[in-house]
Amino acid sequence: MATEVGPEAQADELTRRRFLGVVAAPVLTVAIGGPLLKPSSAGAAIPSPPQLADTYDLGDLYSTSCKPTEDMLVLELGEDGVARLQLPRMEVGQGITTALAMVVAEEMELPLAQVEVLLSDARPELVWNQLTGGSTTIRSTYLPVRRAAAVARERLRQAASLRFNVSLADIELRAGVAYGPGGASATYASLTSAAAALSVAHTQVQMKPSSAFTLVGTPTNRVDARAIVTGQKQFTLDLDVPGALPTVVRRPPTLLGSPQAILNAAQVRAMPGVVDIALVPTGVAVAAETFGQALAAKDALQVTWNPGTIDGKSNEDIANALRAAMLPFAPALLVKTLDAEFDFAPVAHAPMETNTAVADVRPDRAEIWSGLKIPIVTLQNIAREAGLPQSRVVVHVIPSGGSFGRRLYHDGALEAARISKAMGRPVKLMWTRADDIRHGRVRGATHHKVRLTYALGQVLSYEHRMASTKTDWSHGFGEIITALAAAGPGNFGYAQTIFNMTVACPYNFGVVTELLNEPEAPLLSTSAWRSVYSPMVRGVEELLVDEMAALLRKDPLAFRRSVLKDAKQRAVLDAVASAGRWGRAMPAGHAQGLGFHQEYRSMTACLVELDGTDPNDPRVTKAVIAADVGRPINPRGLEGQLLGGLTDAISTVLKAGLHFDDGLPLESSYSDFRYARQSDSPIETELIVLPANRELPGGAGELGVAAAAGAVANAYARATGRKPRKFPINFDVDFEPAPR
């Protein structure tokens, strides 16, 4: 594909290059400019020129920003023979520790069981190179990790050649053992000290050719699977930090309100187990001997509150503000148009582990433990808040129980630090589920206005305007300078840049225009949600592809094939159409639906079958998903991510959303925020991971959402004969909201 010329050339250069020891990589300066479009094999479709995200996307930008520090990775081989990689990224369940352990094992010739991937504490010297998001981890670390592992491997080879007194060429490395001629052997463990003492300045190192891979690309189970199934995996609240007391916060009745005064502090302090109470900017904190006692005391608190940012506002007010921010289309003359408008309700991230942090802030130092995707900004903000130099703040990154974008923000860690400072003791902060759903960050509401023009059986233009509740990008690019630049008025510029670097139409639809607008108010507390703008922007686009096909009297599969831009895209689509038997006869009220998506230098297609017999209670019964990520590292982990994306799509298209009402969501738990359960999940599934077809891996963690969203919406439309325009589709307030 023409758009992959840049990354491929880069891969060839980097994998073929010989280099000396650990060398600093040059800073790549990449000009933003599109390669010429290859002649389209789709024939008559009106070609669309590449969009920004086709030629240089967010992951490219992020990888470039990591270049100056990418070889500052720490990889250590212990005397126990275990290689330990300190990874400046965050494991949230997406499987990066397993994938990168495989990469280290492959490159070092070690058994996977002898590799550990640990999450680095915040390392401010890495600047931009400690951010987990945008499906960039594997893209930005694949080559640096391999280089580090290759250097380690060659040091071991050199140590073995000296020990056996033979040439380097006579050493064979296999499964953590160095073999010499005549049966000589030495384990890596026995060589590590000697290897450390070697001068490697002149060691010629080359990475293993991908054709020789035996582990990378092979389905592999998670490295932490046994710890998980035995209950041994530790999350933030499971850590035993001496003296850290269970702490919860009583929060205001409306979003982003603040406390005025506590009316019954003495009474609450006297409750069993209560140790301390503190007023903080976000509410009133209670520390107790157990969480149960802290929760009871929190509920007993009587507090007066200042208003928040959206008091009195509901979903309808938010939707009206978004519609008002939408500019009208110019009149379309002499052509037919397909016009549609769509609304998406706000959605909670709702990771299983709520916002949590342990904080120990003292007058002269601070130590934080939390699940953090941007720990450097966390450290810098907490240092500023606590009045400490950055060198006196340690931030430990703990694997979290999900994120889906939520842990880009460190509000939990900052709140815990404030409470610890106010109470003068270490605290273990837990947000309740209601806190997390009502006061947490959300994917904001969006409104979409879309027009396709067509004539003589061809799409001439595609225009998509999206108005979104402001998505907060104030976390910046991983450190405080860009975070401050993105806070305040700079945010919209950031939002537009991220939009343009992630969203692209994969079809030849003539003149393609996609625009984002973000009205300033109403102000929700937001954070990018898995796949950011794409589940909505591309989801409704897939829905309109089907509606366009119907207007042109074409089959949805045949129409997609005719307007997709290249053969690789069609191969992914064909894979699901074939395996899923597209077009097979379905019972009344049941239907198939298709979706396609391309992003992160990867692409995927999804075919679902849906039982819409009861339009108010549809069920996806089957799903077939194919993905081409260029080079899959762990196909089993990739399949898991695609299934996660499918479940997100089922949830947010069909039934999971938030009703803001008088300044706060009515939803407060999974009983009313209707994220999918087992009974919403397909019984039959087939996953197809296309084999490696280039050197570099594409992104995968967020890939699965948008195509599946399109497929589920299309299947629902075909099964029920309805045209979905508001999401989630079934979204009544049929529950009694919990008290505020």
Add this chain to the structure above:
Amino acid sequence: MPAFTFTVNGASVTVDAPADLAMLWVLRDKLGITGPKYGCGVGVCKACTCHLDGDAFTPCITPVSECAGRTVTTIEGLAAGDQLHPVQEAWLDVDVAQCGYCQPGQIMATVALLASNANPTDADIDAITNVCRCGTYVRIRQAIKRAAAAM
């Protein structure tokens, strides 16, 4: 403060606690047994699912007083030493977990289901309402069927 004695993972323990303290906090904050996770605190997400006398229960809404004199099993007590329970083995075989936070509860719910229903149908499996926000339901279903076959 009253004292309550019960058996947890094969050992008899006595804790001083208010009678209405939820068992989840007795396990986690008083006994340091952290396999059962907080997910909602209102018995909905079932991330904390454990066994009380062999039946699945949600300790986040069960007062410690209800557990007195009874037998509690958490995820930590499921394996016999290094010998994993067949349900745990099935979870490993299928590589169910992503973040892993809900999986102790999913596994305990499955063990309880299989104890009363050796060959659950898809409808029986659909009746498990434990939330998995990573969306591992497809593999959970596969693992339940695999464990049922193995047992």
